[in-house]
Amino acid sequence: MRFVAIPTDVVAGYRDGGPDANGQVPERQVAEGGGNPCRHCLGMIPERAEMLVLAHRPFPAPQPYAEIGPIFLCAANCEAGGGEALPAMLASPEYIVRGYGADDRIVYGTGGVVATGAILTRAAELFADPRVQYLHVRSARNNCYQCRIER
Incomplete structure (x- = not known):
């Protein structure tokens, strides 16, 4: 069993200004610290670091069960996280x-x-x-x- 991040090629597209699941360019914001989990490195985005906010569909194609929702990503390059251990980003109870x-x-x-x-x-x-x-x-x-x- 292993935890898997959003694929690096998908994240690179978002970082390059490619459209999110709603067809919009990802927003650039500043992380507030402690509450902005990156779905690529699977860690928390450091306080005052630039981050992307966008709509993501973690499914291969649209269909009735393919939910779309907001996520955060480090705006700067980060290593893809994952593995057998519980990711650091899972900090809620x-x-x-x-x-x-x-x-x-x-x-x-x-x-x-x-x-x-x-x-x-x-x-x-x-x-x-x-x-x-x-x-x-x-x-x-x-x-x-x-x-x-x-x-």
Whole structure:
């Protein structure tokens, strides 16, 4: 099981001014510190660092279950994060963890709010279901996409 960031080529397109999922140029803002997780390095964007704010669709194509939502990215180049350990950006007390099938649609009954420290355990439980191909970790308060978990 591993945590996966938004692909570097997708992030590079956003940094170069390419359109987001709504067809808009990503906004440039200054990070307030502590509350702006980068979906590429999977760390927190440092206070007063420039960041991108944009709409992202973490699915390969539009379809009814392909949610679009706001995310933050470091405006400067950063290394792609990920791996087996819980990413540093997951600093809230709880998150939504939800399973998706090979068709990129929600596997009903898999979504729920999970304490941050229990994400790995819940992910292992969800991956025991053969219908689940990957998971999303999303904010428990606003449903914002955080990262993906793969087998």
